[in-house]
Each structure stands twice: as structure tokens, then as C-alpha cells.
Amino acid sequence: MRARRRLLGSGALALALSASVSFLPNMALAQPQQVLLDGAENAAAHNAAYDRGLAESYTSPETIGEMLECSALWQRWSGILGSSQDSAFVANLRGELSAARAEIRHRYWQREARRDMREESDLSYFDKMHAMAESWADSQAAGYATGADSEISSMMGWLATC
Numbered sequence: 246m247r248a249r250r251r252l253l254g255s256g257a258l259a260l261a262l263s264a265s266v267s268f269l270p271n272m273a274l275a276q277p278q279q280v281l282l283d284g285a286e287n288a289a290a291h292n293a294a295y296d297r298g299l300a301e302s303y304t305s306p307e308t309i310g311e312m313l314e315c316s317a318l319w320q321r322w323s324g325i326l327g328s329s330q331d332s333a334f335v336a337n338l339r340g341e342l343s344a345a346r347a348e349i350r351h352r353y354w355q356r357e358a359r360r361d362m363r364e365e366s367d368l369s370y371f372d373k374m375h376a377m378a379e380s381w382a383d384s385q386a387a388g389y390a391t392g393a394d395s396e397i398s399s400m401m402g403w404l405a406t407c
Contacts (some may be wrong), residue, residue, distance in 0.1 A: 264396035284333025292339045294398045298405025306407060309358045310374040316354035317382030322404060323347035325386065342404065350407065 282331040306312045312321040329335050340346060362371045385403060 246257065283376035284331040284335075285337045286338030287331070287332045290394075291334075291342065291397065291401055292337075295339065295342060295405050297398070298402035301402065302406045306357075309361050309371065312354045312358035312361065312377060313375050313378035314381055316358065317378045318350050318385060318400075318403055319351040319385045320407060321382045321386040322400070323351060325389070342401075343390070344352065354407065 306315050322342070323344055326335055326338075326342075326347065335344070358371075358374075362368075385400055390396075390401040
């Protein structure tokens, strides 16, 4: 990892994968804190958690697996925003957390992983890492869908790292 952002490393990946939590496709509907906060307040809480993630991040993705984790996580975030029925929430998110930006980041990390893969040329390794990254991102998204403040902070922290 390059210095600046938090390590996504295999320890965190193994821990997330060991939870064996499956992906919840309708994540945006399962956020209890939205009952308590209006869209703008909810977006402000997400923005603050993202800012904390930026402040605490010291490394950036460097390995193929880490790049694929970032790609998958940004894809999940794009899906969350796409299924959100709270236009005030989506409109008040900082630009880095917008759906358009999420798609750009998803594609960016996917391309970076493929570019690094060309150097190694082991497609079975790439497929294995891709499957692991998808599973990890699913578990992160499922945690986020619970609406727990700690899970939202975790999701925003990982997005900040990516």
C-alpha cells in the first residue's frame, strides 16, 4: 500500500469473509436511522463519517485484491444510492459520495486491478481475488443495511480509504 490511506489487507478481508453475511439487495430501505433523521441530516452524518475516514486513512489500495475490494465496495455504494427513495439524502451527500462518482471509482479500481493483472497473467488468481472482493463488499453492504451507526461509519471509512 502506498502511504496515505488505511490498509484493506487480508486480515480485514478474512474477518469480513468469516462473517458469511450475504448481500441484501434492497439495502437503502433497511436503514432505521432514516426514521430519526431527515434526508439532509442523514447525509450530513454520512459526510461526517466519510470525513473521519479520510482523516484516519493512511494508505491506499496497492494489491489486486485491495483494488478489487474498492471496486466492489464502490459498486455496492452506487447500488445503495440507486435504490434510495430519499432524494434529500442523495442530494446532500458530498460530491465524492455521489452515484456518478461511485461509478467512476468502481470502474477506476477495476481498471487498475486489471492493469496490474496483465503483469502477473494468472487469471485463476484474478478470479479468486475478484470473488473474495465481491463477498467482502457484500458483507460490508449488509452491515451498512442494518443502519447501525458503527456500520455506517465503517462503510464510509472504507469508501474514504478507496
